[in-house]
Amino acid sequence: MTSLLTDTRVVFSRELRPVVRDPFSVIFSMVQPLFFLGLFAPLLPGDGSLQWFVPGIIVMSCLFGSSMTGSNLLFEIQTGSHERMLVTPLRRPALLIGRALKEIVPMLAQAVLIVAVCIPFGFRLHLGGALLGLLILAGFCIGLGALSYTLALASKNTEWLFWTVQQTLLFPLLLLAGVLLPLDDGPGWLQALSKINPMTYVVNAERALFNGEVLTRHTLAGLVAAVLVGALGLFVGVRAMQRSD
Amino acid sequence: MIETRELTKQFKDVRAVDGIDLTVARGELVALLGPNGAGKSTTLRMLTTLIPPTSGSARVAGFDVARKQREVRLRIGYIGQGNGAGHSQRGRDELISQGRAYGLRVPAARKRADELIDSLGLGEVANRTVSTLSGGQRRRLDIAMGLIHAPELLFLDEPSTGLDPQNRANLQEHILRLRAEHGTTIVLTTHYLDEADSMAERVVVIDHGRIIADDTPQQLKAKHVGDRVILGFDSEQAAARVPDGTRDGTVVRITSDDGPRLAARLASLGPVSIEVVRPTLDDVFLTLTGRSLREDVAAPAPALLEA
Ligand SMILES: Nc1ncnc2c1ncn2[C@@H]1O[C@H](COP(=O)(O)OP(=O)(O)OP(=O)(O)O)[C@@H](O)[C@H]1O
Ligand SMILES: [Mg+2]
Numbered sequence A: 001m002t003s004l005l006t007d008t009r010v011v012f013s014r015e016l017r018p019v020v021r022d023p024f025s026v027i028f029s030m031v032q033p034l035f036f037l038g039l040f041a042p043l044l045p046g047d048g049s050l051q052w053f054v055p056g057i058i059v060m061s062c063l064f065g066s067s068m069t070g071s072n073l074l075f076e077i078q079t080g081s082h083e084r085m086l087v088t089p090l091r092r093p094a095l096l097i098g099r100a101l102k103e104i105v106p107m108l109a110q111a112v113l114i115v116a117v118c119i120p121f122g123f124r125l126h127l128g129g130a131l132l133g134l135l136i137l138a139g140f141c142i143g144l145g146a147l148s149y150t151l152a153l154a155s156k157n158t159e160w161l162f163w164t165v166q167q168t169l170l171f172p173l174l175l176l177a178g179v180l181l182p183l184d185d186g187p188g189w190l191q192a193l194s195k196i197n198p199m200t201y202v203v204n205a206e207r208a209l210f211n212g213e214v215l216t217r218h219t220l221a222g223l224v225a226a227v228l229v230g231a232l233g234l235f236v237g238v239r240a241m242q243r244s245d
Numbered sequence B: 001m002i003e004t005r006e007l008t009k010q011f012k013d014v015r016a017v018d019g020i021d022l023t024v025a026r027g028e029l030v031a032l033l034g035p036n037g038a039g040k041s042t043t044l045r046m047l048t049t050l051i052p053p054t055s056g057s058a059r060v061a062g063f064d065v066a067r068k069q070r071e072v073r074l075r076i077g078y079i080g081q082g083n084g085a086g087h088s089q090r091g092r093d094e095l096i097s098q099g100r101a102y103g104l105r106v107p108a109a110r111k112r113a114d115e116l117i118d119s120l121g122l123g124e125v126a127n128r129t130v131s132t133l134s135g136g137q138r139r140r141l142d143i144a145m146g147l148i149h150a151p152e153l154l155f156l157d158e159p160s161t162g163l164d165p166q167n168r169a170n171l172q173e174h175i176l177r178l179r180a181e182h183g184t185t186i187v188l189t190t191h192y193l194d195e196a197d198s199m200a201e202r203v204v205v206i207d208h209g210r211i212i213a214d215d216t217p218q219q220l221k222a223k224h225v226g227d228r229v230i231l232g233f234d235s236e237q238a239a240a241r242v243p244d245g246t247r248d249g250t251v252v253r254i255t256s257d258d259g260p261r262l263a264a265r266l267a268s269l270g271p272v273s274i275e276v277v278r279p280t281l282d283d284v285f286l287t288l289t290g291r292s293l294r295e296d297v298a299a300p301a302p303a304l305l306e307a
Helices: A005-019 A024-028 A031-043 A048-066 A071-081 A081-087 A094-104 A106-120 A127-154 A159-176 A188-195 A200-210 A215-240 B040-047 B068-073 B091-101 B106-119 B135-148 B165-182 B193-198 B217-224 B234-240 B259-269 B281-288 B300-307
Strands: B003-010 B013-026 B028-033 B055-060 B075-081 B153-156 B185-190 B200-206 B210-217 B227-231 B245-248 B251-256 B272-276
Touching: A005 A024, A005 A094, A024 A106, A024 A127, A031 A048, A031 A106, A048 A071, A048 A106, A048 A159, A048 A200, A071 A081, A071 A127, A081 A094, A081 B075, A094 A106, A094 A127, A094 A215, A106 A127, A106 A215, A127 A159, A127 A200, A127 A215, A127 B068, A127 B210, A159 A200, A159 A215, A159 B135, A188 B106, B003 B040, B013 B055, B013 B210, B028 B040, B028 B165, B028 B193, B028 B251, B040 B055, B040 B153, B040 B185, B040 B200, B075 B135, B091 B106, B091 B135, B106 B135, B135 B153, B165 B193, B193 B281, B200 B217, B200 B281, B210 B217, B210 B272, B210 B281, B217 B281, B227 B259, B234 B245, B251 B259, B259 B272
Parallel strands: B028 B185, B028 B200, B075 B153, B153 B185
Antiparallel strands: B003 B013, B003 B055, B200 B210, B227 B251, B227 B272, B245 B251
């Protein structure tokens, strides 16, 4: 007999299959973060610049990948394969959760690749902290993915809506999280906006953890932010999927 | 298998389905026929639990479509008007996923996928990405996916659209075999009159969300149109000896339930030509609605025939 768990596994492995069959798609979606890495990192002052910059880029590539993932669903809504899935006995929540969980896989692959590219340039990896960091990031990217799918479901008759919202939110989130430039010296309003951006806490946590500082308030704040985004994403996503037709 | 009462779907400003009462018994093969926008897909989408009815009710495979969606879903197969297979997936993978969605274990799903790949002639393309398949290959893959769990009730929304004549014939044969071997109940929609005519023993004609006729193709044609016998004579006097029908110079046209027999009887009057025109389902539709089903024919078909 099936259960929510087996249903989720079916959806998860279906989503994963194109990625496994064509791993280059993961590398492709990384071109942009790597560009930022190559073009920005040399501009940053000081020796520790890579240590500061690389964790942020890992979060950035997760943001790019997960926020776009809804476009796959949007396409499947338009072609009819989403409809076909809706007629199967697969439980509605599984249709969303399985998809959102899959986001972890490209995220991990990208993190490994970015780290591997940076080590020859002097990036020092603290494995324990980094693994904990990726765990936190997993929660964050599940939430982002789920939100992106929600947006796709809401945009099923208006494709432009998906891209408009996604593109409009992407860079403010990125910049306000202080991924590319530190916001410490910014004006007060900027810092205030940054404080309400959950991604800020995730980025700070990743920076601490990737540098081996595990027991800090950043870890806790990042964990809380990631869990909140994950829970929110899954909550609204499952609701949207249950109303999908 | 299916029983609807006053089934209705209202979209914002369109009443897509307007009070449909339809009963389909186990093992029947029913074709829903109607022009674009008639409400065929919307009807199927309600019967397959995709959208809730605005009012009225439907029981499918023994369960209410609005309240027992899961029970219905477990028992039906649906091949929609779009592409069921995800474009970034491989055909075989999609078949296996589909089997898994219905609770088959991986080995069973794999075996079933192989069978269907074989019987639908997908061997050469099953390992390719769906987006590289031709429209007809994709359609066959969709059909294979709808059959993966061997459902007792199968809905097909325009299954043969986009297929070439040979593949269309193959598909029809496949559907008929499915029914002969497994007793599957089948409801399909189609634009192809010949398809409805040759496959279905029951044709439900839908227009503006309502059922306007429901019978065997033969009965529909006999009841609503009838055969036409056209006799040509060498003189008007000779033509005048025909007791009924409409005379137009030396040509007489008579409508009849049994054209060939009438023609044989009238042959003794010595016509120089006899033509028996059997009606098509399009003629039925034209009689019922005053419009033609064929999109490619602007003027009513009989006008062209008689010109
Ligand atoms: N989601 C929707 N929102 C609003 N109107 C809709 C929706 N789906 C269908 N309609 C309308 O309902 C009517 C019936 O559509 P439906 O798709 O059922 O027709 P159909 O008989 O399947 O036509 P076709 O032969 O073109 O597939 C049409 O006027 C269509 O525009
Ligand atoms: Mg349709």
